[in-house]
Amino acid sequence: MVYNREVIGKGKNEVNKTKNATRHAEMVAIDQVIDWCHQHKKDPEEVFGHSVLYVTVEPCIMCAAALRIMKIPLVVYGCQNERFGGCGSVLDISSPILTDTGEPFQCMAGYRSEEAVEMLKTFYRQENPNGNKRAAQSGQGRRRVEAQKRREILWMGGDQEGMCEAGLLEKPGHEYHQEDNSAAAALLPSFPSGFPFS
Numbered sequence: 001m002v003y004n005r006e007v008i009g010k011g012k013n014e015v016n017k018t019k020n021a022t023r024h025a026e027m028v029a030i031d032q033v034i035d036w037c038h039q040h041k042k043d044p045e046e047v048f049g050h051s052v053l054y055v056t057v058e059p060c061i062m063c064a065a066a067l068r069i070m071k072i073p074l075v076v077y078g079c080q081n082e083r084f085g086g087c088g089s090v091l092d093i094s095s096p097i098l099t100d101t102g103e104p105f106q107c108m109a110g111y112r113s114e115e116a117v118e119m120l121k122t123f124y125r126q127e128n129p130n131g132n133k134r135a136a137q138s139g140q141g142r143r144r145v146e147a148q149k150r151r152e153i154l155w156m157g158g159d160q161e162g163m164c165e166a167g168l169l170e171k172p173g174h175e176y177h178q179e180d181n182s183a184a185a186a187l188l189p190s191f192p193s194g195f196p197f198s
Contacts, residue, residue, distance in 0.1 A: 001029045001072075003051040009033035026055060026063035030070060048072050056116045058109065061086035064093035068102035076108045078116020 001009035011028030015021055033051065037044040048070045053059075058077045059067060064086025067075060075087060075094070086093040087107040096104040 001033050001051050001053050003033075003047050008036045008047070008051070022062065024060060024063050026053065026059050027066060029053065030066060045071065052076060054111075056119050057081050058085040058087050058089055058107075060084040061091050061093060064091075065101070067105060068093055068098075071103040072105055073103070074106050074108065076111045078111055078113045079120070080109060 001007070009029040009032035011025035011030075011032065013025050014023035014028055017023075033047060034044055036042075037047050049072075051072055052074045053067060053072055053076065055075065055077045057079050058081035059075060060081060061084055064075075077087070080089045082089050084090060087109070088094070093101075094105045094107050098104070
């Protein structure tokens with residue numbers, strides 16, 4: 001989350017770590033911004049109203065609703081979330097046609113999408129540190145762990161491509177296509193080493 005060209009909140013998915021299904025990266029970043037506001041004696045409504053959220057993958061429906069309630073005006077994301085996307089892929093929570101649900105916000109999709117997809121592939125290849133390592137060594141345990149990883153990938157908004165990269169599917173997945181957002185991207189701050197959250 002960027003406010004006045006300063007990163008004031010960062011998040012990563014903490015669902016497995018906390019065993020709490022609501023701890024998506026956006027929710028963690030929102031909590032950090034609220035803490036930052038208290039520490040700096042700033043009005044959270046003012047700060048959120050002038051912040052930009054940068055995120056690897058399109059926010060899910062839950063997170064998009066939270067961003068709308070927090071009145072964040074702009075969300076910039078790398079790749080679409082075709083299973084749970086709340087910025088147009090599944091539902092358009094950012095749309096002005098929704099009334100009495102917070103403020104509509106703008107979305108910019110496809111910003112540095114190739115980087116975003118690579119980050120997701122890396123995430124999917126990693127082992128779940130909270131998984132049962134002993135069960136993974138046996139054939140039945142390995143199948144159980146693979147099924148759990150597939151469920152986690154789907155829960156995280158993943159797709160067949162992510163499962164293929166994790167070695168959980170042989171069937172090839174679909175491709176992500178970067179949208180042309182060059183005019184909007186020119187207005188965004190540049191960060192020297194990848195996304196501000198990497």
